[in-house]
Amino acid sequence: MTAAIHLSQKNLKVTLIEKSAYPRHKVCGEYISNEILPYLNWLGVDVSELHPTKISTFEFTTNTGKATKAELPLGGFGISRYALDTFLYQKAVANNCTIIKENVTDVSFSNDIFTVIANQVLTAKIVLGAFGKRSNVDQVLDRNFFNKKSPWLAVKAHYAGNLDNDVVALHNFNGGYCGVSKVENNILNICYLADYATFKQYKNIEDYQQHVLYKNKHLKSVFENSTLLFDKPLTISQISFDKKQPVENHILMIGDTAGLIHPLCGNGMAMAIHSAKIASELIVAYYADKGISRDELESNYRKEWNKHFGKRIFMGRILARILTHKTITNLFVSIVASFPKILPEIIKQTHGKPIAII
Numbered sequence: 001m002t003a004a005i006h007l008s009q010k011n012l013k014v015t016l017i018e019k020s021a022y023p024r025h026k027v028c029g030e031y032i033s034n035e036i037l038p039y040l041n042w043l044g045v046d047v048s049e050l051h052p053t054k055i056s057t058f059e060f061t062t063n064t065g066k067a068t069k070a071e072l073p074l075g076g077f078g079i080s081r082y083a084l085d086t087f088l089y090q091k092a093v094a095n096n097c098t099i100i101k102e103n104v105t106d107v108s109f110s111n112d113i114f115t116v117i118a119n120q121v122l123t124a125k126i127v128l129g130a131f132g133k134r135s136n137v138d139q140v141l142d143r144n145f146f147n148k149k150s151p152w153l154a155v156k157a158h159y160a161g162n163l164d165n166d167v168v169a170l171h172n173f174n175g176g177y178c179g180v181s182k183v184e185n186n187i188l189n190i191c192y193l194a195d196y197a198t199f200k201q202y203k204n205i206e207d208y209q210q211h212v213l214y215k216n217k218h219l220k221s222v223f224e225n226s227t228l229l230f231d232k233p234l235t236i237s238q239i240s241f242d243k244k245q246p247v248e249n250h251i252l253m254i255g256d257t258a259g260l261i262h263p264l265c266g267n268g269m270a271m272a273i274h275s276a277k278i279a280s281e282l283i284v285a286y287y288a289d290k291g292i293s294r295d296e297l298e299s300n301y302r303k304e305w306n307k308h309f310g311k312r313i314f315m316g317r318i319l320a321r322i323l324t325h326k327t328i329t330n331l332f333v334s335i336v337a338s339f340p341k342i343l344p345e346i347i348k349q350t351h352g353k354p355i356a357i358i
């Protein structure tokens, strides 16, 4: 949606195809790094209208109850996907993007033109792939990661509960980790990533939470002092962190479609929005300068994507390995507790700098 807003702002004709309607909830930690604020402002998207929480402190606890805290180097804000996605959608509508509510079932490229099937046939000179971490389009494109089983699932819900507005907490438990932070309207968002092998040993979410998540006393206290606001938590499975290509079949992939960073980094949305900016700028230049070939457009995007996000995704993978290993996690927290300056430095490795607007 940010790419659609950007490109329409630059007077390009944009069609956005989205299979689901807004507003709707989405499995997400709902913490967004401040690095994207300059760009959102440039797009004319003033998120302060949604009254997000301002988050500046990171808390981390282990399964054995150890806890540590750090200031977030850049900080971020807490906003529900229910509110944010709808806000962006409305901005895209206001910018005169054509929005089609359909499922894309095929994308092909031939004679320098794309053909997209979404219950109707559309043609386009450029296609951006923004279909998230796992979609039927990945299967159509025969992307490598699609057929590999992934061991991860995620659960999220909104609660009425207590937490300082400026805190994002990450609680470790056996086989996963759980993010807790406030979004608008004093709502508490609890979202966790869990390994499927452990999860399937329990009869339902409640049972799993009580037997596995509650082993971390901090997490137990969070759940016991919160009241569920959804009918039931939302769940998703088959979350893959495998490497993907930023360009496939001439489609410029943005957001999770190009690569998903481990959620513990809290940087997926910022990366999605930043990659949309990079792709949009290159597309605007491609249309303005007839001397730029499609090959150059694709190779420039690939280069920029790897430059900005390659290291962050790699660091996210390493951190996730550490945090899902009990002994190493305890050691990690002991080290961080003794040398508190380390934690902000680690966080910086998984985040970008504020996005420059030129």
Ligand SMILES: Cc1cc2nc3c(=O)[nH]c(=O)nc-3n(C[C@H](O)[C@H](O)[C@H](O)COP(=O)(O)OP(=O)(O)OC[C@H]3O[C@@H](n4cnc5c(N)ncnc54)[C@H](O)[C@@H]3O)c2cc1C
Binding pocket: 001, 017, 018, 019, 020, 027, 028, 029, 030, 031, 032, 033, 102, 103, 104, 105, 130, 131, 132, 133, 134, 135, 136, 137, 154, 155, 179, 191, 192, 193, 239, 254, 255, 256, 257, 263, 266, 267, 268, 269, 270, 272
């Ligand atoms: C458990 C968990 C917690 C997370 N927590 C955080 C966090 O706290 N902070 C953070 O920054 N990031 C977080 N993330 C990551 C974040 O959710 C993603 O990085 C972000 O949503 C990526 O945006 P996107 O636009 O690429 O994909 P999405 O937001 O998933 O959007 C893709 C869209 O494509 C549509 N679509 C898919 N297939 C089709 C089709 N065939 N036809 C039409 N439409 C289609 C979908 O309906 C969807 O609306 C988390 C992720 C997980 C799994």
